[in-house]
Amino acid sequence: MKINKNVVKSVGFLLGLFVLLLAMSAVFHRKNFVNVYDRESVERKINEVDAEKDNSLEVLFCGDSECYSSFCPTLLFSEFGHTSYVCGTSAQRLCDTYTILEEVFKTQSPKVVVIETNCFYRGAKSSGDSNDSVLNFLTNRFSVFAYHSDWKNFVGSFTGKGTGKKEKNDLKGFIVRNSVNPYKGGRYMVECEDEEEFPTDTYTYLDKILKLCNDNNTKLLLISSPSPKNWTYARHNSVKKWANQSQVGYLDLNLQNNLGIDWDTDTKDGGDHVNYAGAKKVTRFIGAYLSETYGLPDLREEQDYADWKENCKATYDLEK
Amino acid sequence: MSYHLLTYSLLFLPAVMLLYQLTPQKVRWITLLAADYIFFWLISGGLIIWMLAATLVTYVCGRVIAYVVEHSPAKGKELVKQKRVILGIGVILTLGMLVVFKYLKVFGITFIAPIGISYYTLQTISYMTDVYRGTVKAETHIGRLALYLSFFPQIMEGPISRYSETAHPLFSGKQLEFHNIAFGYQRILWGLFKKMLIADRLAPAVIKVFSGYENYDGSAVAVGVVFYTIQLYMEFSGCMDIIIGTGEVFGIVLPENFRQPFFARNASDFWRRWHITLGTWLKDYVFYPVSLAKPVKKVAKSVKGKFGIGVSKFVAPTAALFCVWLSNGIWHGAGWTYIFYGMYYFVLIFIENITEAPVKKFAERKNINMEGVACKVLRGVKLFFIVNIGELFFRATSVAQGFSMLGRIFGKFHISALLESNLGMDVYDVALAFVGIVIVLLVDILHEKGVSVREKIASLRLPLRWGVWYAVILSVIILGAYGAGYTVVDMIYAAY
Known part of the structure; x- marks a missing residue:
């Protein structure tokens, strides 16, 4: 009799929990940003770009941390006169890249969209991709698991710190990293015929992004930043194959000897990301490439871009 | 898994x-x-x-x-x-x-x-x-x-x-018994609360500070170090809750590994409350054998002849203490930081041992109440510094990095720079981590007073009891640091 009572109690408790999960899932339900992985970062980035003057950006850089470590928009402007913005976010998935671009295209008409290719291997699932299979199962069935971090938006809407606030970023999305931790692994781009396949949804989102760029008369350019920790020849082959098939430009900086990266001084974390010294080399290299390949104009003397000039002055203090 | x-x-x-x-x-x-x-x-x-x-x-x-x-x-x-x-x-x-x-x-x-x-x-x-x-x-x-x-x-x-x-x-x-399963799972849930709500939330700040401390003001480095100590406690004790809770499910009583370590009186008391089973193991299988070893006794005897019993009584315990802390450091890994960590505690505990009696005498002579609020606060502050400096070296990639970070904390500390530091945590993360820490602190205070929180909850009427557990479950699900924007951190002590 006692056991039965306990069984009834347990079932009752679990049923109650199930109802609560359903109720919470109704609360944590999204009407927009449904296919976004990291809503908070995506919204923050959209708001940042929204704070820029309309149609003022010529280049957008997308991708994960490789992106915001490698491309320095203020340096690109001060040395080449091209306006750009880093739309990269930490561990960015292509589903997030797509959403950011979709929103940014509403106010900007960039001539080139650059995607740093490391994010191709992160997959593009908007939820349920941890190594915890039960958590993935629950995430795919109860939206409270997928969108639980939206509590910050709820709280923010009460405190006035919520989303929708335009926040200007003087470094245009770039993050300065001055620390040095050398890479000691030796040569890493060993030529081979192997290909490392992308996760399947990467192809879906790449096609969507390409279409979005084409619809907005924007060129898509893929760039692999120098990163011995993340990049291999097999990955290079796969990106090159998709780029060739889709007639998209591809620049693998891991194969550019004249880039001049010194792995003793130009990486902040043993070859995972370049530091600011490395970012300067990358930015100068692609600055020249963008000017030459896409004929982007030099806007340094344009009155409309005086504020960019001001920001660039700050760039020279970044190393301090 | x-x-x-x-x-x-x-x-x-x-x-x-x-x-x-x-x-x-x-x-x-x-x-x-x-x-x-x-x-x-x-x-x-x-x-x-x-x-x-x-x-x-x-x-x-x-x-x-x-x-x-x-x-x-x-x-x-x-x-x-x-x-x-x-x-x-x-x-x-x-x-x-x-x-x-x-x-x-x-x-x-x-x-x-x-x-x-x-x-x-x-x-x-x-x-x-x-x-x-x-x-x-x-x-x-x-x-x-x-x-x-x-x-x-x-x-x-x-x-x-x-x-x-x-x-x-x-x-x-x-x-298997219903009571054991219920209590075991409650403890597992508490462990998940500590790990997912607090430890993993603090992890980005800890990683940022320890991997790029040169980019931060001393105030931010200090915060990163304190966050690491809290992360380590929440993570290790949280995992212990999950482990001991699992044992409880099968009716197995596993030994406790933590007993409110931050309420300790001093460094040696801290280690009687932190990673308890390692401490007791080292006591039983290193400290006693070494202190009773013939060569050690021989040295103590010769010291007694030269310097008297006042000095010789410290010889055997100090030799044994040295071996214990060397073993403790080496057990954590093959790195100088771990050996430094062990030696750091050896020196501190040695100092505590030799100063205990004189301090007591001094307090008696000067009529100082060692159990008064002021003394307790001072003890707490001292322990706070001891533990955090120890964890700084424990987490640093080298002893040199540890000293460099310490130099930054004490030499380049500007509290105003803290708000401008990007520690990878937004204001919500900081606020939530704070609330979580306060909750754990309150539970620890109750445990220190001998109150079993689970027994207290179990004595509540059913709707209230269930309400408490539903609240804890939902807080883990909704406020846990997992999914987009977070990285679930692997168990730190599984690497040792």
């Missing part, structure tokens, strides 16, 4: 419970042992062979010691000598495996270590030593010994239990 994954608590554990309950009591130990080895296999695959080898060596060593005791014609010192040789061979073999997997990397030779080798090796040594000392009888059933060495909740992070504590309860195949 890891204890903090829902796959463990909501799939693996229920499956083991079900199979365990369906198995006849006499052979339940086989189900449990199978679960142990499957769990081990899921993490370390074929390296399980080393675990089996350690079990076999331990079993044989115990049996041979028992045989010698029963059948050897030798008596007295000769018998002890024979036993010591057998124990020495057993310890060398099991410790040798640990050395090969964990310490040969110092010479550039790297192997992937079997999971939990640092923990189960200590259990093999304690068992063999206890048989040698005659405090436990040599095990005749290898299954019982194997269960003791490989119990799946303990294998990754301990607690380091003794044969006399867990071997027999594990083997007995006790029926």
